[in-house]
Amino acid sequence: MRSWRWYLSRVMRLFLRWFRLCPQRGRRKRQSRVRDLWNYWKVIMKSLYFNVLNNSDTVLDCAFEPIYWLVDNLTRWFGVVFVSLVIALTSSVVIIVYLCVLPIIFSTYPFHWILWHLCYGHWNLLMVVFFYYKATTTHPGFPPQEKSDIPTVTICKKCIVPKPARTHHCSICNRCILKMDHHCPWLNNCVGHFNHRYFFSFCLYMSMGCIYCSISVKDMFLDAYNAIESGRYMGVHAQGEVITDVGLIYSLLPPGDTPGQSYFQTPPPTFTHQERMVHKSLIYLWVLTSSVAVALGGLTLWHALLITRGETSVERHINHKERKRLKLKGKLFRNPYHHGKLNNWKVFLGVQKQSHWLTRVLLPSSHAPHGDGLTWDSPAYRNNTMAI
Template identity: 50%
Template sequence: MRSRQRAFAAVMRLCVKCLRVGRRCRFRLAWRAQQLWRYGHLCLRSLLYNSFTNSDVLLDSLFEPIYWLVDHVTRWFGVVKGMGSHPLPSGIQLCASPRAFCPPSWSWQGGAHWHGWVPSMLCPFLDPSNTVAVSICRKCISPKPARTHHCSICNRCVLKMDHHCPWLNNCVGHYNHRYFFSFCLFMTMGCIYCGISSWDMFREAYAAIERMKMLEKERLQVAANQTYYQTPPPAFSFRQRAFHKSVVYLWVLCSSVAVALGALTLWHAALITRGETSIERHINKKERQRLQKKGRVFRNPYSYGAWDNWKVFLGVEMRRHWLTRVLLPSTHLPHGTGLSWDHPRCVTELRTPLLAI
C-alpha cells in the first residue's frame, strides 16, 4: 500500500515538474518573440526614419507608380500628337550666349529653339548700366532670371516654370501657363457636361448590358436542360452589344477625366490665387518654415492678393478685358517679359521693387 502511495506521489511530482518546465518554456518563447519583435521594429525605424518626412513626401511616394507611368508611357503621346505642328512655346530658352535671349515675336526655326538678337531694353540685366543681378544655371551655364528653372527633360531653362507636362510634350511656363489653365478648365467643364447630359443613356446602356447577361444565362440553362420545346430568348446582335458597351465606357471615361482633371484644375487655381507656381510652392514652404523658426513672417514677393493675382495671371488691365481677354479667345501676352517683374498696372497696392536674384 505504501509503495503504491510512493509511486503515485512520484508521478504527481513528475507531472508538476513537467508543467512547470512547460510553463517556463512558453514564457521563454513569448519573451523571445517579444524581443525579436522589438528588435525588428527598432531596425525598421532606424532604416526608414527621416526627420524631413511630411505629407508631401508620403503623397509623392504613393504616386510613384503613376509618375513612372507618366515618365515612360505618356511622353510618347505628346510626340505623336505634336508631329506636323510646332509646340506652344512655354518660355524663352536661355542659351549659353548672353545675347541669345529672344522674345516671342522673333522667328521660330526648327521647332526647338528661339533665335534672334535681343535689344538691351528686353534684357535689363544685360545692360551694363543696370545693377540688377541674376544667378547662373549650373546645367546650361547661362544667366538665370528670377522664377526661372531648368527642365531636365527639355534640357533648357524655362521662364516662370511651373512643371513639365508629358501630355503636351512641353513645359508649362511664362508664355503658356494661361493657355494650360484654360485647357484644363474647359476640358473639365466639357467632361462634367457630357457626364451629366448622358446620365440617362448610361443607365439605359448599363441596364441593357445586365439584360444581356441575364438572357445569356437563361439561354445556357435552357441548353443544359435540353428543353427544345421552349423558344430560346432573342439574343442581342454584336452591333447592339458594342453600342451599349461603348456608351458605358465613354461615360466612365468622361467621369474619370472630370474628377482627375478637376482636381488638377483646382490645385492650379489655388496656386494662382497665392501667386506662385508648383515649384515655388515647395520653395516658399521651406522658406516659410525657415523664417518661422527665427520668429519672422514670410511674404511672397510675387503675390499681390487673391483678386489681383488673378488679374495679373489673366492679363486684365481694364474692365473690358474681362470680355475681350477672358471670355473671348485672345492671344495677348502675359504680364512682364519673364526676365524682370515690374509692378503690374492692374494692381492698386504699391510695393517696393525686387531685384531678380
Template identity: 60%
Template sequence: MRCSPGSVLNLLRSGRLRSCVRRGRNRLPLWLRKIWLYARLLVQSLCFNTLTDSDVVFDSIFEPVFWTVDYVTRWFGLLFVCLVVILTCSILAIAYMVLLPLILNTYSPPWIAWHICYGHWNLVMIAFHYYKAAKTSPGHLPTEKNDRPFVSVCKKCIMPKPARTHHCGICNRCILKMDHHCPWLNNCVGHFNHRYFFSFCLFMTLGCVYCSISGRNLFLDAYNALETNFQTAAPPYTLKERMIHKSIIYMWVLTSTVAVALGALTVWHAVLISRGETSIERHVNKKEGQRLAAWGKVYRNPFNYGKLNNWKVFLGVEKRSHWVTRVLLPSGHPPHGDGLTWDILPVRKDLIPV
C-alpha cells in the same frame, strides 16, 4: 571650381571626354566605358572639395535615377500626346455617332440647341488651348547679353537666371516662371503657355463633367440592358446594339474618371494662381516661410498682388470686355510682362485697376 553633379551629362557629351575614352586601352564597348567614366565622375564629385554637403551627396547618388526619369519622360512625351488625341477623338466619335442622333430624336428644340451650342463651344476651347499649350514655347533665357537683374546662377546651365526661373532637366534648359514639365503636353508649362495649360485643364474638366452628367441616364440604361441580357440569357443583341451600349459605358466611365482626376488638378492650380505662385514656388515659399518663422519673422510672397489682381495678371485681363474676349473665347494674347522682370508687391499694389 566645384564640379556640379548636374553637369555630368554635359561632360559626357563633350569632345574632351570622348577623346579620353578613345585613348583608353580598355577593350570594353564604348557605351560601357562611358558608364564607367560617368560612375567614376560621380564618386569623385562626392569628395571634390570641402564645400560638399548632404545635398551634393544626394544629387550625386541619385543623378542616374534623375537622368533615367528625364530620358523616359522625354521619350514618352509624344506617346502621351497621341494618347490624349486618341482618347478625345474616341469620345467625339461616340458623341456624334451615338449621342447626337438620340438627342435629335428625343429632346425638345431648346435642349437640342443648348447641347449643340455648348458642346461645340467647349470642344473649340479644348482644342485651341491644348494646341497652344503644347506648341507655345514656355519662355527661355535670352542667349544675348543683357543688363536685366538676376537672383541666382543655374548650376546646370552655368548662366545667371532672373526671379521665378528654374531649370528643367527634361528640356535641359532654364524656363521662365516654370510651373512644371507636363508629359501630356510634351512641353514645359512656363510664362508664355501657363494660361493655355490652365484653360485646357479647365475646359476639359467642364467637358468631361458635361458628358458625365448628360450621359448618366444613357449609361444606366446601357449597363442594365447588358446586365439583364447576361443574367436572363435573353436573345443576343445585334452587333450594332452591343457596340452602342458598350460605347456609352466606355464614354461615361472615361469622362467621369477624367473629370475627377483633372478636376482636382485644376482646383489645385486655381488655388496656386490665386496665391500668385507656381507649383515650384509653392515648395520654395513654404520652405522660406519655415526658415523665417524660426527667426520670428513672417514671409510674404512678393508676387502675390491679391486674389483678383493675380487672376487679372494671369489671364491678361486689362478691361472688362476681356473677360469675354480673352477668357470665354479663344485668344492668343501674350501674358503680362516678359518673364524676365517682375513687379514687386510694395511697389505696385494694384496692377490693373479694372
C-alpha cells in the same frame, strides 16, 4: 642600507608589471592607429564632396540622381506618345458623342435641351482643341543666352548663364525656363511664362467637358449597363434558363409546384450587333470621362489655388521652406509676386478691362501674357524685401 636582494626584487616587479601591460599597450596602440587611419580616410572622402550647404535634401538628390536621369530621358522620348494618347482619347469621345449620344438627344429631348447641348458642347470642344494646340506649340520662354542688362538672381549651374527672377532649369528640356511651373509630358512641353495660361485653360475646359459628358450620359450609361446585365448578350436570360438549338428556352426551374418539370417558350429578342456596340460605347464614354474629370479636376483645382496665391509649382516648395525658415526667426514671409487674389487672376489671364473676361477668357484668345518674363512688378508693400 638596503641589500642587493631588495633592488633585485624591485627590478623584477617592475619588469613583470611592464610585461603584463605590454599586450594592453600594444592593443591600444593598434586601436589608436586604426582609428587614426579611419579618420584620415573620412577626411579624404569628405574633401571630395563636402559643401557647407550640405543637408538631407542634397544627400537624397545625390542618391536619386540615376532615377532622375532615367525619368528625364523617358519623359523626353515618351512625350510624343502621351500627346498621341490625348488626341486619340479625345477623338474617341467626340466620335462616340456624334454617333451615339446626339442621335438619342435628337430623338428624345425637347428642342431647348437640344439647342443647349449643341451650343455648349461645341463651344467646350472648341476651347479644348484651341488651348491644347496652343499649349503644345507655344514655347514657355527662355532667358537670353548672351550677357545683358536684365537683373539676374543667380547663375544656372548647368547652363552657366544668368537666371532672371522666377526662372528655373528644366532637366528634360535641358535649358532654363522663364517662370517655370513644371514639365508636362501630356503636352511634351514645359509650362512656363508664355504658355502657362494655355495649359491651365486646357485643364479647366477639359475638366468641364468631362463633367458635362459624364452628367449628360449618366442615364444612357445606366440603360446600357442594365441591358448588358439582362443576359440578352450571351443567350442566358434568367437563372436556370438556356437557349436551345431551335431557338427556344428550356427551363429547369419552371414556375409551379413540380420541381424539375421542363417547358418551352419563345425567347425574348436579343440585341443586334449595332445595339451592342452602342451600349459598350456609352459605357466606355462614361467611365473615361468620369475618371478624367476626377483626376484632371483635382489637378485644375490645385493650379487654381497656386494662381490665387501668385505662385508656381516650383515656387510653392521654395516659399514653403522660406516661410518656415523666417518663422523660426520671428519674421513673416510675404510672397514678392502676390498682388491680391483677384489681381493675381487678372495678371495671369491678361484681363485689363471688363470686356476681356469675355474676349480673353470665355472665347479663344492668343494674347501675350503680362510682362516679358524677365522682370516682374512687385506689390507696394514689398519695398525690396520679402520678410518683415
